[in-house]
Amino acid sequence: MNKILHKIYLFLILLFLYAPIATLVVLSFNASKTRAKWGGFTFKWYQALFQNEVILEAFYTTLLIALLSALFATIIGTIAAIAMNGMKKGSKAAFMAVTNIPMLNAEIVTGISLMLLFISFGMRFGFSTVLFAHITFNIPYVILSVLPRLKQMNPSTFEAALDLGASPVYAFFKVILPDIFPGIISGFLMAFTMSLDDFIITHFTKGPGLDTLSTKIYTELKKGIKPEMYSLSTLIFITVLILLLLVNKTPKDKKNKKGSLQEEIIL
Amino acid sequence: MNKKWLSFPYLLWAIGFIIIPLCMVFYYGFTDRDGVMTFENVVAIFSPEHRKALFLALLLSLISTILCIILAYPLSLILAKMGNGKNSFLVIIFILPMWMNFLLRTLAWQTLLEKNGVINSILTYLHLPSLTIINTPAAIILGMVYNFLPFMVLPIYNSLSKIDPNVMNAARDLGANGFQAFLKITLPLSMPGVISGITMVFVPALTTFVISTLLGGSKILLIGNVIEQEFTQASNWHLGSGLSVVLMIFIVISIVVSSLSDKDGEGAGF
Numbered sequence A: 001m002n003k004i005l006h007k008i009y010l011f012l013i014l015l016f017l018y019a020p021i022a023t024l025v026v027l028s029f030n031a032s033k034t035r036a037k038w039g040g041f042t043f044k045w046y047q048a049l050f051q052n053e054v055i056l057e058a059f060y061t062t063l064l065i066a067l068l069s070a071l072f073a074t075i076i077g078t079i080a081a082i083a084m085n086g087m088k089k090g091s092k093a094a095f096m097a098v099t100n101i102p103m104l105n106a107e108i109v110t111g112i113s114l115m116l117l118f119i120s121f122g123m124r125f126g127f128s129t130v131l132f133a134h135i136t137f138n139i140p141y142v143i144l145s146v147l148p149r150l151k152q153m154n155p156s157t158f159e160a161a162l163d164l165g166a167s168p169v170y171a172f173f174k175v176i177l178p179d180i181f182p183g184i185i186s187g188f189l190m191a192f193t194m195s196l197d198d199f200i201i202t203h204f205t206k207g208p209g210l211d212t213l214s215t216k217i218y219t220e221l222k223k224g225i226k227p228e229m230y231s232l233s234t235l236i237f238i239t240v241l242i243l244l245l246l247v248n249k250t251p252k253d254k255k256n257k258k259g260s261l262q263e264e265i266i267l
Numbered sequence B: 001m002n003k004k005w006l007s008f009p010y011l012l013w014a015i016g017f018i019i020i021p022l023c024m025v026f027y028y029g030f031t032d033r034d035g036v037m038t039f040e041n042v043v044a045i046f047s048p049e050h051r052k053a054l055f056l057a058l059l060l061s062l063i064s065t066i067l068c069i070i071l072a073y074p075l076s077l078i079l080a081k082m083g084n085g086k087n088s089f090l091v092i093i094f095i096l097p098m099w100m101n102f103l104l105r106t107l108a109w110q111t112l113l114e115k116n117g118v119i120n121s122i123l124t125y126l127h128l129p130s131l132t133i134i135n136t137p138a139a140i141i142l143g144m145v146y147n148f149l150p151f152m153v154l155p156i157y158n159s160l161s162k163i164d165p166n167v168m169n170a171a172r173d174l175g176a177n178g179f180q181a182f183l184k185i186t187l188p189l190s191m192p193g194v195i196s197g198i199t200m201v202f203v204p205a206l207t208t209f210v211i212s213t214l215l216g217g218s219k220i221l222l223i224g225n226v227i228e229q230e231f232t233q234a235s236n237w238h239l240g241s242g243l244s245v246v247l248m249i250f251i252v253i254s255i256v257v258s259s260l261s262d263k264d265g266e267g268a269g270f
Helices: A002-027 A044-049 A053-085 A089-104 A107-120 A127-152 A155-163 A168-197 A200-205 A213-223 A227-249 A254-266 B004-029 B040-046 B048-081 B084-099 B102-113 B118-125 B137-161 B165-173 B178-207 B210-215 B223-232 B237-260
Strands: none
Touching: A002 A227, A002 B048, A002 B084, A002 B102, A002 B137, A044 A227, A053 A089, A053 A127, A053 A168, A053 A213, A053 A227, A053 B004, A089 A127, A089 B004, A107 A127, A107 A200, A107 B004, A107 B178, A107 B223, A107 B237, A127 A168, A127 A200, A127 B004, A155 A168, A168 A227, A168 B084, A200 A213, A200 B223, A213 A227, A213 B102, A213 B210, A227 B084, A227 B102, B004 B040, B004 B237, B040 B048, B040 B237, B048 B137, B048 B178, B048 B223, B048 B237, B102 B118, B102 B137, B102 B210, B137 B178, B137 B210, B165 B178, B178 B223, B178 B237, B210 B223, B223 B237
């Protein structure tokens, strides 16, 4: 009896969470151009999508920014995590506090603060400003997924490598990196997806000429969303589904179960 | 080994892109167009229209946060009770919706809620009274709960799954019934998760301008909408920054409250 109630509750929540997504998928096959009417089944928006250069370019920009920002954030974040792991309690706490600012602060405040920064330094709004902004909010995700890995490491292995004659750089690549690699990968994927999904911060840091998918959708709101957008987001959804399955396939030993959950919380 | 220099790149980045920008918000918030110091932009929150927007945002985000707890707690209990192998799958199920562009997802609720939308068609078919909440505060609350529910589920779920089942067994052995054990063991041990969930839902809900734009029509203004308009339409950055400073006061309050009640950082999330 209890089990049936549980199943019903789960089902209702799933319905609530997936109803809009199902709606979007259905709309991507809707022959009528408006959201309000069902005009029959069609694949034409999928064909139109690949001829719609405006949307494809926004998609390309979105991917490029996500890839570059995740890459830079992973490099800076991993180095920072290694440094933080070796710090004394006080300075580590200070670094953690700063790291938490972009995560806890409202996105709108992060967005306008960066906008004011770029304005004051006379930077031209465009690709680079968005990239800087995305790297900034991505770094914490990398740090928070690499740090638990470092904490679990036995520091003696690194010292043992040094004792056996390895240079610190060589020892890093042979001993530390393999151990923290899953953390780096999940940090990278997290950063990538956060960047892909961001609207608010991009909204405040982009110039007039540049559009990511989110900002494109936002400007299309008044005129009506192009149905190609639905077909593209259906395709993206499937891609992200595959991506997420890959994140979950990242090898995890049992001991790390808590760490990996922690990572997923941050998602 | 001295690893201090390794922290320099991030230190520089954090100063340049986190700390200085925040200082700029305060600088703009406390000066006028001529660079003269003033409290006008911050005090502007007390003007009737801004006060109304802030009050409405506080009210709606508070209601959404409470609704999120009510929905998320039983859900997390169910998830935590299910077998361990299934958990990662279920977590994916609940996180996955977050990855479809959130503007489109929220927009889809328009299609669902509209006067002749999907939900009303079903209700009419079942001869039930129709639902007219689109472009009302109720629709905004629905949008907030929809968007931020996962932020509540995950920390609660995390703190629940950390509870050692033996503590529960001990309580039952000592004669507590299921309800007593829940009240005395499970609930207190899961509080850090609930509290961290509250911050993770309350802050984005309080500051949103997208959900209110998409589901509230153009007439309902939340404090987030006001700030956004000051920056993108009115170009009054000083006023926008001043109001953001006020907003940050509420964010800091909610963070301090949550860190006070969660001293050992048990509550998942950060």
